[in-house]
Amino acid sequence: MKEYFTLQLKILNRQLTDWGVIPVFGYLIAIAVFIGLSTTLFEKTQYAEYAYILLALSIVTKLAEVSRNEFLKLWYSKSEYFKLRIIENFIIATPFIFFLIFKEKYMSSFLLLIATGLSTLINFNKKPNFVLPTPFSTNPFEFTVGFRINYFLYLFAYFLAFMSISVNNFNLGLFSLIVALLGCLSYYVKSEREFYVWIFSLSPKEFLLYKLKNIIQYSTLLCLPIIVSLSLCFYTKIDIILGFQCLGYLFIFTTMLAKYSVFPEKLNMRFTVVFAFIVWLPPLLIVIIPYLYIQSTKKLKEILT
Template sequence: MKAYFQLQFRLFNRAIQSIGMPPLLGYVALLAVFIGSSLLLFSRTELAPYLYILLALSLIGRLGEQRRNDFLQMHFPAPQYRLIRLAENGIVALPFVLFLAYKGLFLFALALPGLSALLATLKTGMRWQLSFPTPFSRRPFEFPTGFRGNILWIGAAYFLTLMAIRYDNFNLGAFSLAAIFFTCLSFYTRPEREYYVWIFHLGPRRFLWEKMKTAWLFSALLSLPVWLALAFAFPENIYILAALLVLGWFYLVAIIVAKYSAYPGEMNISHAILLVLSIYLPPVLFVLIPVYYQKSVRNLRQTLYDPN
């Protein structure tokens, strides 16, 4: 079991190194991001403890993925397998438990280890025979697959919209709209296999344009219920809501061109820093998008036929 965790540690270090960061610095950055986003979340909404538990459980749930667990079950004796599952769920839950305790939310801090222990007995990602229908099926793959993988988050964002209207909290509503767009952005963070680019009969510019059009259309479809509900409930803030929508579309363009500017590799730490910077300073997008766009076109020329 010790060897298993040593291996996991090495793999995690490699994952940090693969984004161009020394492991030690990666841990410090991770801790800073974790504390920063936790503080931010708790400063924004009174529903933070529930969202926090949901976030922790969704991360822990990933460890219960079926194929991974089948592998562990095959190679470790049953008592060791259970111990491994309990230990790794506990490791992921620990920072969340500590932060909840720090905030004096002891009931939540006690509930989380219990729930994570319960999750250690379950396997997620069972092979369902039927798929979840989506309105995006005609234009795969980002939105149909992303929507299905993040259905809980999207549901939570819709729920937050209802809460925002019920408690007359516009900030929470704006947060829920932003959460929808952040979820859409997450569909574009990983590069697809080259075959899924190669199959297109388009040149790089047309290819990127198609990707953007699909992202705009489908993100509008996903965010429309939230947007309309908020516009109806907070008509005095309709300009802010419109600005959020437009900003969301700009970020979608930014993430698409950022992704293909690194293609076929993954986005690295410089992409992450600049994208995060653009969240705090949106005008950065006006520089970022054209630069990444040109780079994407150059990169995609290696995979797509470009008559020009």
């Protein structure tokens, strides 16, 4: 098992290096971001501990992917396999558990500890034949594929919206909208194969406009339950709700442009740093969007023409 974790560490270090980040600095940045986001979450809502547990378990359950675990069972005995799964799960859950303890949420940390251990006992031997239906057509594959992967994220966001209405906490509702928008944004982080761009008989300008229409149409569809419910219950703050939704469109559009500005290469750490600055200073979008648009059209022209 030692060789397995050594290999995983080498893969992670290589990924960070490919992004142009020294691994040690990458880990320090990750720790700082984790602490910062966790602190913000607990400051914004009184139900942060429950959201924290759901978030931790959602990450842990990704380690239970069927083909991955079947491969591990081929190489390790049954006892070694369960030991490996337990160690992996607790590596992921430990930061969340420690932060809950730091916040004196002892019962929640204990529940997360037990749930993390029990998750290794889940049987994933059989692959489900059920294909999750989506409210999207087959053309905007980003949303079709992405929704099937992280549909639980929207269930979580809708749950937060329901809780915000129940306890009359507008900030929690706004956070639920942000969670849904981040889910939509994540679909444009990973680059597709060149073939899925080449098949379009469009100019670069038309292609980007087509993608923008998809972003507005389908992200609105996913966020609509939250927008409507918050608007009805917090009608005096409709302008804030719609403002955040429009800002979400811009951030998703910016991510999409960034992806095609380096296409077919992957987004690197430089974009992550720039994106962090944009989040803290949204007016930078006025400069970033035109620049990324020009770079995207140049890259797409090589493929679409």
